[in-house]
Amino acid sequence: MSEEQRTYGIIGGGAIGWSVAYQLARTRRDSRESIIVFDAPMRGASSWAGAGMLPPAAQVMSPDPLEMLQQISRAAMPEWSAELKQVSGIDNEFxxxxxxxxxxxxxxxxxxxxxxxxxxxxxxxxxxxxxxxxxxxxxxxxxxxxxxxxxxxxxxxxxAQLRNPRHLAALRSACQKMGVETRLLDVDQAALLMLATDEDKHMAIDWGTEERWRCEQFVLAAGSWTSRLLQRWFGELHGSAAVxxxxxxxxxxxxxxxxxxxxxxxxxxxxxxxxxxxxxxxxxxxxxxxxxxxxxxxxxxxxxxxxxxxxxxxxxxxxxxxxxxxxxSFDQMPIIGRLGDRPELIVASGHFRSGLQWSIGTALCVAALLRNETPPIDLRVFQPSR
Ligand SMILES: Cc1cc2nc3c(=O)[nH]c(=O)nc-3n(C[C@H](O)[C@H](O)[C@H](O)COP(=O)(O)OP(=O)(O)OC[C@H]3O[C@@H](n4cnc5c(N)ncnc54)[C@H](O)[C@@H]3O)c2cc1C
Structure with missing residues (x-):
């Protein structure tokens, strides 16, 4: 792997994880950026189960970060839906x-x-x-x-509404067509997925097979399983990153x-x-x-x-x-930001009843963080350490 290679590992293939992957893929700078999505078929994964309702967003510019998340997401949904249909051939029925x-x-x-x-x-x-x-x-x-x-x-x-299982299928298919690598883990492998650092490189390791994937940065988008993974990796709940x-x-x-x-x-x-x-x-x-x-x-x-x-x-x-x-999350606000003492890890979770509604805004913010750019929303209220 060359010094300039940038591999982003996304743990969790729900609306949040796939939207982050898709945003990275559709705005990919060059072939040195690669994206891997790790997913597992956990019973009760939320994005497939939801209703896909998209309530309207504020029409006036709002300084409230949550409103902005809604506005950005809702404004972009028609364009994303059309684009996804074109790339994947799947109509999400937005x-x-x-x-x-x-x-x-x-x-x-x-x-x-x-x-x-x-x-x-x-x-x-x-x-x-x-x-x-x-x-x-x-x-x-x-x-x-x-x-x-x-x-x-x-x-x-x-x-508005979209058909969420189709939206997920469209995101996944479009990502794969755009070169995003997918690692499907079974439930046992998911339980054995670990993060480690070796000579300044960060890795996801399947502790069962000892397969390793080196990534410069990781995004933890494992929905309800976010805290479980954080606890397993770091032995503590990490403040408000508790989901x-x-x-x-x-x-x-x-x-x-x-x-x-x-x-x-x-x-x-x-x-x-x-x-x-x-x-x-x-x-x-x-x-x-x-x-x-x-x-x-x-x-x-x-x-x-x-x-x-x-x-x-x-x-x-x-x-x-x-x-x-x-x-x-404890305050029912999403968690979007770097984990203080593990800056290679960005948490994107805790979207509770609104993860489909807020998925695009979250993806835009996370992609900006991964590339050291300024996110479109002030993320302080969503910090894992808030
Ligand atoms: C009944 C219901 C109705 C809803 N209706 C709406 C609605 O109308 N509008 C709306 O906006 N929101 C709605 N929601 C909420 C919305 O579904 C969630 O906020 C959103 O899906 C969360 O997305 P996510 O990607 O964070 O989590 P998830 O979709 O749960 O995705 C997390 C993924 O991580 C995977 N994973 C877990 N552990 C590991 C591991 N160790 N390794 C790899 N992968 C792992 C899981 O298998 C899963 O695929 C509804 C939810 C429910 C349950």
């Missing part, structure tokens, strides 16, 4: 479908009023829907949810034809119609350690939500039920 926010309890109403005020301040359109409009614009919803059961209805025209899994369960129904187009949001639950008639219902929140299995209790909670919200969905075929582990 489209602006609009969203309807429904409050049926006093608590939901209060939080929706707060949300609407915030949207107004940052230029996001969130229109109140009256009874006539509800019946005219959303006839199918209106038959299911009569006007008198709703305390407040808002429509958010700029809400813990929050399980979310999801149901998938199939209608022969699409019934509605807008995402329905109520409280922390939602119903997301795909373009081909599939309908996602999510999601639960539970601390269940690293158990990525769906449960009868989770299914019952979601079916109860459907019963109260759009009961006729229960007549459709229930085609799948799964769970994913959302990577949560």
């Amino acid at each position: 489209h602006v479908c609009g969203g309807v926010y429904v409050a049926r309890t006093a608590g939901e109403q209060a939080s929706l009023i707060g949300l609407q005020q915030f949207w107004q301040e940052v230029g996001i359109e969130g229109r109140t829907v009256d009874q006539n409009r509800w019946a005219r614009q959303y006839p199918w919803f209106a038959t299911q949810m009569p006007w008198d059961t709703c305390r407040l209805l808002l429509e958010v025209p700029d809400e 813990y899994p929050i399980k979310g369960e999801m149901l998938l129904f199939k209608s022969p034809a699409p019934l509605f187009t807008a995402i329905l949001n109520t409280g922390t639950r939602y119903i997301v119609p795909r373009l081909d008639g599939h309908i996602l219902v999510g999601s639960t929140e539970q601390e269940a350690g690293y158990c990525g299995e769906p449960t009868a209790a989770g299914q019952a909670q979601l079916l109860e939500f459907v019963e109260q919200t759009l009961p006729s969905l229960l007549k459709l075929e229930l085609v799948q039920h799964w769970a994913g582990l959302r990577p949560a």
